[in-house]
Amino acid sequence: MGTDWQYKPTNDPHKSGTQIINMLIEMRAKGGNFLLNIGPKQDGEIQIEQQALLQEIALWNFANSEAIYAIKPLPVVREENIWYAQSNDEKYIYAFVTRNGYEDWKYGSRKNFVLTHIEGNTNTKVSILGYKSELVEYKKGFDAKTYLSPTPIGLVISAVNGQRFYTNNQWGNAVVLKIENAKFRKLNSPNAIQSSIDGAK
Numbered sequence: 001m002g003t004d005w006q007y008k009p010t011n012d013p014h015k016s017g018t019q020i021i022n023m024l025i026e027m028r029a030k031g032g033n034f035l036l037n038i039g040p041k042q043d044g045e046i047q048i049e050q051q052a053l054l055q056e057i058a059l060w061n062f063a064n065s066e067a068i069y070a071i072k073p074l075p076v077v078r079e080e081n082i083w084y085a086q087s088n089d090e091k092y093i094y095a096f097v098t099r100n101g102y103e104d105w106k107y108g109s110r111k112n113f114v115l116t117h118i119e120g121n122t123n124t125k126v127s128i129l130g131y132k133s134e135l136v137e138y139k140k141g142f143d144a145k146t147y148l149s150p151t152p153i154g155l156v157i158s159a160v161n162g163q164r165f166y167t168n169n170q171w172g173n174a175v176v177l178k179i180e181n182a183k184f185r186k187l188n189s190p191n192a193i194q195s196s197i198d199g200a201k
Contacts, residue, residue, distance in 0.1 A: 001050050007039035014049050017056035018101070021173050024057075024068070025096045029083040031073040056173075059165055063130025064176045067094040074184050076117050084117065086184065093118060093184055094129075095177040102172035105161050108142075113157045113177075120150030123181040130176075131162045155182060 001020065002012040015023075020036065027034040036057075038050045046054075061068060071085040071094065078084065083096040095115060097105070105111045126148045127133060133146045147158040157177065165171045 001036070001038060001053055005037055005039060007041050007047070014053065017053050017060075018099075018173050020053065020057055021060050022098050025083050025098065025174055028068055028071060029073060029077045029085050029096065060173050063163070063165075064174075066092075067096065067129060067176045067178070074117075076184075079115065079117060082113070082115070084184070091180065093179040093182055095179060096174045097177065098174045099172050102170040104172065105175065107161055107164060107171070110158060110160045113159075114151075114154050115157065115179075116154035117184055118155035118179060119183040119185045120148060120155040120179075121181065122150075124148060124150060124155065125180040126155075126157050126159070127178045127180075128159060128161075128163070128175060129178055133160065133162065155179070 002008060002014045004012065024034045024036075038046055038054070040046055066087075067085060070088045072088055074084045074086050074093070076084065081098045083098065085094045085096070086092065087094070095113075095118075097113070099105055126146050128146065133144055144160040144162055146160070149156045159177065161175055163171060163175060
C-alpha cells in the first residue's frame, strides 16, 4: 500500500484507495492475480491509514465482487478509461468505468458511453453493480433508468451514477456495468499490417 513491504515508522506515502482498486481492475482484466500487502506494526496493529484503505477496498469489492471473481480476459482488455472482462460462463461482460475522482461522473449525474467492442441486440440488458438504477435519493421524479441502444458503431449506453457509499457522495472509484445477452467483437482494421518478426504474431 505504501513504498515498502514492511512497516515503516516514518511518514510513508500510501496509494489512494482508487489507485489500488484501479490496479486490481487492470490485473483482473488481464487475467492476473493481485497481491495486496499491509505492514503491521511491531505489536501486530495495522496502521490506521491502511485500515481505512482496506475498508474502502472491501466496500468496493462487496458491491462489485461478481466482476472480480470467476472472470476471464477478453481479446481487447481496455477501451480508453474502460476495462473489460467476461464471466467464465460467458453470460456476462463487465465494463469497469474508471474515474479520476468523484467529480468525474458525479453522484446523481448521467453519462453516455459508446462501447465499440460490444455488439448488442434487442435482448441486451445493462445494469450497474451495487445500484438498481431505479432512483437517486432526494431527487423526486428524476429519471435514473439505464438506457441502451445497439448500433453499428457499438453499444450505446446512457446511465446514472447512483452509487452512494459515502455520506458526502465523494466516492471516486470505478463503476461497473454488467452487460447481458451481448457479444464481444474484435474490430479489424482493413489497413492493419502485422509484422512478420518473431514474437509479433
